[in-house]
Amino acid sequence: MADIAADAILSNAEMAAADRATIDSGAFSGPALMENAGAAVAAAALARFAGAARVHVLCGPGNNGGDGYVAARILAERGVVVCVYALKPPRPDSDAEQAARRWAGAVETLDALVPHAGDLVIDALFGAGFSGGLPDPVKTALVRCRDAGCPVLAVDLPSGVNGDTGEGEDAVQCAATVTFYRKRPGHLLFPGRTLCGTIETVDIDVRAAEPPRTWQNGPALWTLPRHRADTHKYARGAVAVLSGPRHGTGAARLSAMGAQRSGPGAATILGHPDALDIHAAHITSIMLRPLGDDPLAALQALKGLGAVVLGPGLGDFALARRLAPAILIETEAMLVLDADAITAFADDPSPLFEAARTGGAERLVLTPHAGEFARLFPDIADGDGGKLAKARQAADRSGGIVLFKGADTVVAAPDGRAAINANATAALATAGSGDVLAGIIAGLAAQSMPAFEAACAAAWLHGEAGRRAGSHAIAEDIADALPAVFGEIGG
Ligand SMILES: NC(=O)C1=CN([C@@H]2O[C@H](COP(=O)(O)OP(=O)(O)OC[C@H]3O[C@@H](n4cnc5c(N)ncnc54)[C@H](O)[C@@H]3O)[C@@H](O)[C@H]2O)[C@@H](O)CC1
Ligand SMILES: Nc1ncnc2c1ncn2[C@@H]1O[C@H](COP(=O)(O)OP(=O)(O)O)[C@@H](O)[C@H]1O
Numbered sequence: 001m002a003d004i005a006a007d008a009i010l011s012n013a014e015m016a017a018a019d020r021a022t023i024d025s026g027a028f029s030g031p032a033l034m035e036n037a038g039a040a041v042a043a044a045a046l047a048r049f050a051g052a053a054r055v056h057v058l059c060g061p062g063n064n065g066g067d068g069y070v071a072a073r074i075l076a077e078r079g080v081v082v083c084v085y086a087l088k089p090p091r092p093d094s095d096a097e098q099a100a101r102r103w104a105g106a107v108e109t110l111d112a113l114v115p116h117a118g119d120l121v122i123d124a125l126f127g128a129g130f131s132g133g134l135p136d137p138v139k140t141a142l143v144r145c146r147d148a149g150c151p152v153l154a155v156d157l158p159s160g161v162n163g164d165t166g167e168g169e170d171a172v173q174c175a176a177t178v179t180f181y182r183k184r185p186g187h188l189l190f191p192g193r194t195l196c197g198t199i200e201t202v203d204i205d206v207r208a209a210e211p212p213r214t215w216q217n218g219p220a221l222w223t224l225p226r227h228r229a230d231t232h233k234y235a236r237g238a239v240a241v242l243s244g245p246r247h248g249t250g251a252a253r254l255s256a257m258g259a260q261r262s263g264p265g266a267a268t269i270l271g272h273p274d275a276l277d278i279h280a281a282h283i284t285s286i287m288l289r290p291l292g293d294d295p296l297a298a299l300q301a302l303k304g305l306g307a308v309v310l311g312p313g314l315g316d317f318a319l320a321r322r323l324a325p326a327i328l329i330e331t332e333a334m335l336v337l338d339a340d341a342i343t344a345f346a347d348d349p350s351p352l353f354e355a356a357r358t359g360g361a362e363r364l365v366l367t368p369h370a371g372e373f374a375r376l377f378p379d380i381a382d383g384d385g386g387k388l389a390k391a392r393q394a395a396d397r398s399g400g401i402v403l404f405k406g407a408d409t410v411v412a413a414p415d416g417r418a419a420i421n422a423n424a425t426a427a428l429a430t431a432g433s434g435d436v437l438a439g440i441i442a443g444l445a446a447q448s449m450p451a452f453e454a455a456c457a458a459a460w461l462h463g464e465a466g467r468r469a470g471s472h473a474i475a476e477d478i479a480d481a482l483p484a485v486f487g488e489i490g491g
């Protein structure tokens with residue numbers, strides 16, 4: 001059986017398959033895995049909530065409940081005052097039923113639960129097997145926990161949170177969540193990420209059946225470009241950014257600043273002469289070129305062109321519709337399509353998607369926020385399945401990398417790879433921050449980084465830069481923080 005990197009994320013189904021593969025291999029029985037899981041929960045309860053007067057363990061009918069019975073038994077053996085409540089008895093002949101039999105104390109119904117502020121609640125009602133909405137007795141019990149103000153420790157997932165999507169309107173806010181082997185998407189996608197509290201991932205000796213296709217984004221996923229000592233500026237790649245009109249030049253400048261600080265040899269802003277006059281008053285090392293009557297020719301004239309940013313502050317939908325497919329088909333540059341250039345294709349995205357396929361694998365990176373995503377992929381946006389599945393569907397349809405922005409940015413490739421970004425803070429929720437991100441992607445792509453890796457690395461670096469710039473940063477500060485972030489991780 002393959003083992004997989006610690007930053008892999010497994011869907012509920014992949015996690016269940018890993019459990020089954022581990023059991024089928026004979027390495028561990030189901031009850032032994034459940035014992036490991038329950039012991040990890042008990043250990044977390046003792047370590048994090050040592051002073052709890054009583055521990056209330058709420059058990060569901062499946063294996064999540066089974067983990068709860070194990071934890072209850074171990075805590076009671078350690079002298080903790082434990083009360084157990086069940087929504088209903090465990091499924092007959094299940095591992096959970098065995099675990100429940102080994103719990104020697106009373107089992108009450110959920111309506112008997114009366115938690116107090118100094119108590120701890122262990123939520124072992126539902127985990128990976130949950131779908132749909134919470135039953136009413138569970139909702140009532142969780143509201144009681146919330147009103148009592150006592151901390152809740154979730155087993156695997158806060159009950160009511162969908163492990164695949166992170167959705168979970170009725171789940172209670174947990175202080176901590178103990179999950180097993182690998183995270184699920186729902187631990188990182190909102191609102192699940194918030195509801196989990198602190199997440200502890202415990203290795204309970206599960207072994208994966210299949211190679212992963214989803215990861216938590218981080219430096220282990222990509223390698224930043226490095227340059228030889230004898231390199232020169234044209235060898236380091238060049239980025240072009242298309243400017244908006246005279247009164248809309250800031251976004252292009254922010255993209256160019258993000259690009260320039262990500263390591264290529266040169267960045268050039270192309271635009272109409274009156275817009276370039278405004279740029280000239282603001283910038284020094286970024287080059288300026290008139291777009292002229294033939295924008296494609298203007299781009300092709302740039303030495304070492306490796307990536308183009310099209311869209312931030314652009315304003316000109318017709319130009320976007322004309323230029324984007326031409327860049328994909330007639331140049332070798334990577335195209336980062338953002339903002340207005342995404343909206344430009346809302347009525348008919350097919351020429352863009354066809355050009356992405358004609359232009360070859362991974363030449364297009366789309367960076368929509370939720371509004372832009374809904375304009376380009378309205379049916380996918382309206383569908384079920386959560387942000388991860390939606391980003392994957394969009395990548396598959398478009399033939400490009402889709403970086404679906406937000407507090408829980410997801411990057412998806414047409415071949416099914418996907419990463420969820422979790423290092424960004426609300427510092428990034430400031431006007432122009434997305435323009436900087438588009439520039440970083442282009443800056444990395446211009447240095448020959450493959451598009452999926454460039455998009456993932458950019459999202460992570462952007463998050464670190466926002467963190468470093470602080471909660472009151474403006475977009476310029478995020479760009480300015482980049483060299484220190486690169487310095488720190490050795491880029
Ligand atoms: N061997 C394994 O498979 C292991 C599983 N583990 C635990 O097992 C959990 C998964 O176990 P299960 O697959 O049994 O799933 P769960 O225990 O999460 O839930 C399954 C049960 O809940 C019911 N259910 C689901 N949605 C419902 C809804 N909306 N309303 C009412 N009832 C609903 C199902 O009918 C089923 O009876 C993990 O989260 C983890 O805690 C751990 O013990 C480690 C080993
Ligand atoms: N609460 C948040 N936490 C982390 N990142 C965020 C949050 N809100 C926004 N972001 C990030 O900030 C950037 C905003 O980009 P965008 O919506 O295009 O804004 P703009 O067009 O003003 O640049 C995106 O990278 C997004 O993922």
Ligand SMILES: [K+]
Pocket residue numbers: 064123124125126127154155156157158159
């Ligand atoms: K749970």
